[in-house]
Amino acid sequence: MIDRRFFLAASTAALVGACTPRTGIAPTPARNPDLFSDIQERAFRFFWDTTDAATGLAPDRWPTPSFASIAAIGFALTAYGVGEKHGWITRQQHAERTLTTLQFLADAPQGDGATGFSGYKGFFYHFLGVTKGQRFARCELSTIDTALLLGGVLFAQSWFDRADPNEVRIRALAEQLYRAVEWDWIMPRPPFVSMGWHPESGFIRSDWNIYNEGMILYVLALASPTHPLPPATWGALTQQFDKSWGNRWGEPHLQFAPMFGHQYSHVWIDFRGIRDPYIASKGIDYFENSRRATYAQRAYANENPGGKVAYGNDCWGLTACDGPGDFTVTIDGKPREFYSYSARGPGERDDGTLAPTAALGSIAFAPEIVEPMVKTMHARYGAGIYDKYGFLDSFNPTLTRTDEPLKHGKLVPGVGWVDGDYLGIDQGPIVLMIENRRSGMIWEVMRRNPHIRRGLERAGFKGGWLA
Template identity: 70%
Template structure:
């Protein structure tokens, strides 16, 4: 039987403490001092936080941080796409890792010097990575990096694309490190700021606009520019802000407004209040990891009378309403069990469940009414915590108590699970396995899903990432060139 005290380590937090949201108790040790429930944090090194969270949320964030600290290569700073399955490197996961390290510092999970050295190692590896238009033996081209890199030398992995959005997520983490490591007397931190600036200035945003004013999704040395552009509302906000803020290769004036002209087709009311729809939840999360959109508005949102933060809040409620309605009749869905986004899935096959033939997918972007196959991803909830904590934290708690150790392990919630699949499919699972009482459960963690968890929990707790990025002149310049006004920009 699953012991609900297990997730907090040797100290244990009782059921009453979890349900009431009491702060975790420390194990008192004569030396070196009080130790937190994770068994490795010296509480004397933990400064007071601005907002309390439940012991479960605290543990989830700590475990998500440990994912980046422990599975990232300490000699290169390269972060794997997934773990424990052997994996190539994800450049977006590196951006999330760089964002996680200072969060570990403010909680006392690692020292500032340790985080600075890991960050410097990462930036040195990236700035020294070979660039060029050759199909092999390079890491990127014109300042952009390939989506996936090999785990040893950091060269392009297989036929992966030169990715604009994944480079943007990487650079967002780089600029966060630039602004957070601000000690003028520390040579390591000074070098971090210098390399961060170098990496950002190298990105040639204007080169990858074959169909201006839009930015292409990427490029292959074998075939040229990808035919798809960033042309609808989605996670591309961070990309356009960075491109507009560039001091060396800035996107042209009016780029944001020309892009936003296309948003109206995504505006609607299905499953909730009016908002810009993008079915998978990650599209409402990623840009918000680094930019506080509360109270600032571009021309499009000013015309709607809301901001993008409110839009993401409505998107979270939309997902919950969809799960309550549950038009697909998927097992487990309800007010206290929901969350659809891009994540692992059981595989690409069809099988009959409950007398109905259904189609299932492996890794896919899922959302209300789009490729929904009953697969739930905890990151859809936890990466949205600041938007709607009143519905998300109770859902996370209910999910934990319903499924327990079947879906919660070393680095927190496993990437995804599917309660509808309770027997083996006609072909082997691509990922994961069947687990009694739960259904299909992924066995991996994904860096791009762990990243929003650790960062957005911190934004909910203290606003650390948001407040740090407000000091970055590149971010401010990008937002202002996009036409954002009001709020903290004023």
């Protein structure tokens, strides 16, 4: 995913008056005595409460006034299924909200102009204004965020399998949105897909050509009934993977520092027991790879090369998230650099900012280390970091005082810096991967989707549930 830090910094002024907070937000739900049930329900209610019921546009963040995020919409469309399963909403409510969302997206204007459009050639802009649902500021037409949106769209297509007219319409709209995406257009440097496009400058000069969250993008692109990529594309992609293979902080695995790169594709695709030729040659599957990456995060925290406060077995988790701001503070005689929104990870950018989604989004991979860590983190810091919709996006126990202006959040005694927002793309993996850990529901629904199966088979996956 493109680091949103630079876009967000450049567009702060444009936010003023452009995005308004939702009104009529529901009251805080009663606390469930089971911590993980409580976390999951609160994360679900983030999407149900803050999404605009008239359009289906889910905010990038809340409560700070925000534009809509198309990736957050994809997570929301999937989270609604979790809500129905647990009785938090009815099937009728679920269908009505989903139908509203898909109809709005299907009707949204597409074109190559810089303003007045929501997307182009079936792709959508990364961020949309909350009133008209059109391109926000100068953000990019995003290939990965469109793919994450489609994860939710195809979940809805498979979930709503009845003859009810609304459900029939949902399935048709989902198919329409998926077929509209022209994957073969956005390949200026074959065989790889560009990260995006701007009407002002054309294709972004970076491609999805390493191991990261982009696996779902290629599965969807390979499966397209209208604009498919050649089957050899996946093999070309995995030829690049050895650049990422290593054994730092644990067992050998494909390394990608921010944890989201090991999580997003797995929200929708069940990689357990299925293998392409590349990962088969390593003797594992991609699910096991993400398990090893989760353990590597904990091992890095135990090593704690930067001497960050609280790091260890019961406090870890680095990914892309909010941070306090872009400044340097002297702590215990040493200058410490801090960042605002940024991708963070072991061995790369690490300012001591921890994101609960980094661990909770991995709960299906390694529950034996995630669950006790989350319980301890909640017991130790919950009074300062756990609120209406669960864990706030991030916190930093290393930063306890500063005279520098904070970009996000505030300093909380006994905790350190704490963000003031929830982010849709971080809430999504929490509610959905808790469900995959407990019931495998999202994976089961997506295994029924013919596009997912076709994409995996064209990529050369075999075994497991594909057999």
